[in-house]
Amino acid sequence: MKKPVRVTITGAAGQISYSLIFRIASGSMLGPDQPVILQLLEITPALPALNGVVMELNDCAFPLVAGVIATDKLEEAFDKTDYALLVGARPRGPGMERKDLLTANGGIFGPQGKALSDYASRDVKVLVVGNPANTNALIAASAAKSLDPKQFTAMVRLDHNRALSQLASKTGTHSNDIEKMIIWGNHSSTQYPDITNTLVNGKAAKGLVDQNWIETDFIPTVQQRGAAIIKARGASSAASAASAAVDHMRDWALGTNGKWVSMGIPSDGSYGIKPGIVYGYPVTVKDGKYEIVQGLEVDAFSRGKMDATEQELREERAAIEELLK
């Protein structure tokens, strides 16, 4: 057995965590031979509910769980942590855009970024799930003065998985048959799910579906999927969000073997997206490091969509600029 690693989950008594914690504990994220110490953070009023989650976690008698800490203190939750999943934040309700949560949630991520900087492992990998995820990741990274901003990522993997599922259904294939999907930009209704380079069983996806379906069905369906789930369930996506978080962290920790996945990461000028925002890019991961897939051609249609979602992220940044100081 390997030495245990520490995994922090915030918002640990919430609905995403109710799925996420148990998936991590069972080994889905870091593998069946990797013990974990779970460091669960909640706000003080939610500690009794969190205690119930811990009781259930204990009742699972998971072989890989080497310890559980349940706390409302940042320094305990982030102490020496190797993987931090920042889920805790208010979810949106019907009729809201995710950026409407900026004021409610923005204030959470500065203190958490600082605590990561002060207490976490120097190699910590951070995934922000709480919305608006890209801009919250920017806030956390900016507050973490002693860490590299590249250690902070935002979740667009749920969008990526939704796009795989839509395309598989349209082409009568399985998502396993699909490679090179991309989600560019913001985890919001301006995101750009891009199948220009996508292959289905080795064939160009663009040759299998028509442009009208891409523009009037595929892209809006993926962009609006979160809202559709809220309408259907009366609450935002939880199990699928947890599953995407597991996928994101597993691929970052264990590598993608050349496979492309989408991650929200600090923009570095690639594809004309200037630094200063956290933007969804296609990446591959090797030895715990992600790299942007380079050299893709961008046509005028894609350029327009990539610029629009960049523009929205710049506006979100402007709205919270004072939190970045």
Ligand SMILES: NC(=O)C1=CN([C@@H]2O[C@H](COP(=O)(O)OP(=O)(O)OC[C@H]3O[C@@H](n4cnc5c(N)ncnc54)[C@H](O)[C@@H]3O)[C@@H](O)[C@H]2O)C=CC1
């Ligand atoms: N990036 C993505 O793809 C997705 C993001 N989300 C977002 O994830 C977030 C969580 O969603 P749910 O679990 O459904 O919400 P929830 O309301 O069920 O749970 C959130 C939990 O966070 C806790 N919390 C609030 N402030 C906190 C703080 N400062 N520190 C620690 N915990 C804190 C709350 O007490 C609550 O238990 C929401 O912002 C939601 O919009 C949801 C789905 C997908």
Ligand SMILES: O=C([O-])CC(=O)C(=O)O
């Ligand atoms: O739509 C929401 O507010 C929750 C979310 O981020 C998603 O399901 O993609």
